[in-house]
Amino acid sequence: MFVVTPFEMRKIDQRAIEQFGIPGIVLMENAALKVVEVVDRVYRLKDRDRVVVLVGAGNNGGDGLAVARHLFLRGIDVEFFLLAREDVVLGDAKVNLDVVKKLGLSLSLVQDEDDILRLEQSLKSATLVIDAIFGTGLSRPVEGIFAQVIELVNRVAVPVVAIDIPSGINGADGHVMGIAIRASHTVTFGYPKRGHLLYPGRRYTGELHVVPIGLPLDSAQSIGVQAFTLDVNEAAGMLKERPAEGHKGTFGRVAVVAGSTGMTGAACLCAMAALRSGAGLVTLGIPASLNDILENKLTEVMTKPLPDNGTGCLQEEALGDILDLVRDADVLAIGPGLGKSGAVFEVLRNILGRTHISIVLDADGLNHISRDINLLKKHSGPVVITPHPGEMARLTGLTVAQIVQSPVEVAQKFSQQTGVVVLLKGATTVVCHPDGQIYLNTTGNSGMATAGSGDVLTGIIAGFIAQGYEPFDAAVLGAFVHGYAGGLAAEVHGQAGMIAGDILETVPLALKNMYNLLGKHCKSWSHGI
Template sequence: MKLLTAARMRELDRQAIEDLGIPGVVLMENAGRGAAERLARCYAEFFPGPVLILAGKGNNGGDGYVIARHLLNWGWQVQTLVLAEPSAIVGDASVNLDILTRMGGQVAFVPDEHRLLTALDELGATRLVVDALFGTGLCAPVRGHYGRAIDWINACGRPVVAVDIPSGVDATHGSLLGKAVRADLTLTFAAPKLGQALYPGWAQVGTLEVLDIGIPATLLAACEEDFRLVTAAEVGPLLPARPATGHKGTFGHLLVVAGSRGKTGAAALAAEGGLRMGAGLVTLGCPLSVQPAMAIKLTEVMTASLAEVDGALALAAGEALRDLWRDKEALAVGPGLGTSEETTELVRKLVRECPLPMVIDADGLNALGPYPSFLRDIPDLQAVLTPHPGEMSRLTGTSVADIEADRVGAARRFALDYRVTLVLKGARTIVALPDGRVRITAGGNPGMASGGMGDALTGIIGGLLAQGLTVESAAVLGVYLHALAGDRLAVRQGNSGLFASDLLRELPAARAALAAGEIEDRLC
């Protein structure tokens, strides 16, 4: 599902209005009427109100006047507070404000804090609040009495319906511009906005519904799809086929290079992740002294001993690895390797020389960074990198805070710059593709914030690569299935104390449900 930035939404509006000749006031009518209809249906139990509409001076406020007119028309009691002087309302918003006033709508102008607070004090009982203060036009911190209005909305204890986007949420970045409305229902226009799919904006949205406001589908279809919210309908078809005549050789052989003394769990989870994801065979290459323990721990996975120094892979393991990768379809490298000098050098050599599609995680990433410019010199590199924000910080020399403040931008820049597929893990995992497109997964839950979940994801992506998926498809589908399995687990067990190994046990059922078309996506 496409996600629009504020700029893209503005451009769509412009094309509809200027290129096709659809009057802006028609779009505003469709938006306001559609929102009024949804609101009247969702909150029918609150009829006849009163409903309070808080309107800003831009077109979001304009939508508010249209909502007020229709609700009034259908017998609701409506009070509208405009947070500006009458003269500040212009264009389509002014047209609709005039109509509302002429038809006897109750409208008060509260252009400063004193008049706003007085009006709110004098207000009778309100059953429902409509937030039409700011929409996609807000891009600076909320100023003046608008901030007081947002505080009041958040403290009012009534259901809050946000028009287009909760006021104060940046429609592109999902950041909170000083203060932001916390809505119960957000009625957004034409398509969801990128900022609604990202934290912290996502948490303000409540239930999200998308309304068709008459922007032609051809315009929406033609606009470039830089950002998408991944849906079951989109990823279902990526699932590798399971032909009835298939055997273990059909489904690929994954080589996992992982583990060191004291970090055997990470290696086990990555290897089992590959098998749970459907790879036909998995071989784990690990340090010599660790191998006996791994062989006992992993029944279905084959293990290979590699040269080591002090329990971590040695540079001398390079030759054996060359032999190991020869009959494999994909490589997963990194979990639990440690960061010794020899291991780091070995990983860089492996990434440079191994011709297999690969997923690089954890200490594999630490071995690359910072600024792994050598990646650009590897011909035909097919790589998925899966950093969490800490690893991303080491890869880029940027602080975790800066990465978290613009997760999409950070992931996208890296993918474009180094021509890899970048999975930035965390709340709302971002998959950035080498051509700059970005895919966002809505699933996942706080129960997945536990040790080993990332190693499981590495194995899942590796398992998909072994089955022949491209790095882009393996990353998008892998992240989706990982989140889906985690969410299914959380439904049964709650969202704390979840084990990565439990998630892997859930994975085949999650995959089967996706294949059967049983998954209903949640927008928010």
């Protein structure tokens, strides 16, 4: 599904109102009904339950007032608190304010310390809180009475359903604007917002419910939205069918150049992940003095000893053998565990300048290429890079803090500058195409923050490219499958004790589940290519 910014969402709403004549009050009413549906499904409120609705002056507050009305008319004890003067509530929100006042709902204004105390007493006896203070357009820090109310709600142990986005979260980037509501559930309209999926906003959002409110079906496409995310059905729709008459060559050849003394595990994980993701043949180029170890560890992966002068590290003399290795391959995965040897840079420089092969570049490969990122621009074939924030810092000259603060902007800018697909790893992994497409991945868990996890991801992406997926699609699908497999592994092992090998072993099950979905009811997912 598409993912929008608050600015894009305003354009979508404006188009629906002005071009199609859908009144704003109708969209507000539809939104309120959908929020009530979620509340009914999750909490199954009864007559004795009490709901406190926190209302701001804008359209988000109007949504909250409409929700309060519907709950009240169902016999629920509803009290709403208005965090503004009545005279500043305008437009569609005022229409709903006038209605709930005429219906006789309990209204309290929150403007001073006494009002805060009254709200606290009400919250202590509440079953549920509806957060309709701020919407997705918040652009300034939360201060004053608003901050006091949010702090109070977070302190009182009552579940919160946020309307559109938890108040205090920036809808564009997920930043906390001073303080923010910690929601149990968030109901958003039309499309998820970037602030729902990027941390820390994702943590404050709780369970996200994306609901339709009657917008034209082509709304996102019509204004050129380029960001998207996938659920498991949509990801399954990206999978290619595997022809019954296929053979090893049908499913592609992967060359892997990886490993050095002390880091043979990275090479093994990467090579096996390429096989586990469906590639037909995988050959691992490994420093010759380590070849016996890899021959012992790997059964299905072929190995190619590379001259290393007994060092256990890649040497420049290996370049000719590596060029031979990639000549018959569909994709090269290079970098995991290669170490700090200066020969790695020379090998990369020559590969990028002398071949046309698709390349997935990770780990030590990225650290070396950071010496001259212009080499990425010179490669005539597709390149996918898979940095974590530390590696991205070396590539860009930014600090890790700057990258974590603005992952989408950093990845998108680097992708457009260099012409490569950038997969920036994180709790929400970001994948950017040079043409501006952005994928936000939400699969995975903290158990995947373990040595070797990234090597598995590199192998999965290479395996998909070998099978004929476009590099961007391979990176998107690879990120999804990697995280999905991590979720399956966590179900067995728990997050604290997971290791990269657990992720590797569940990749086949992840793909099996997805292919089963594809066979049952999935349609191919298009994200605007």
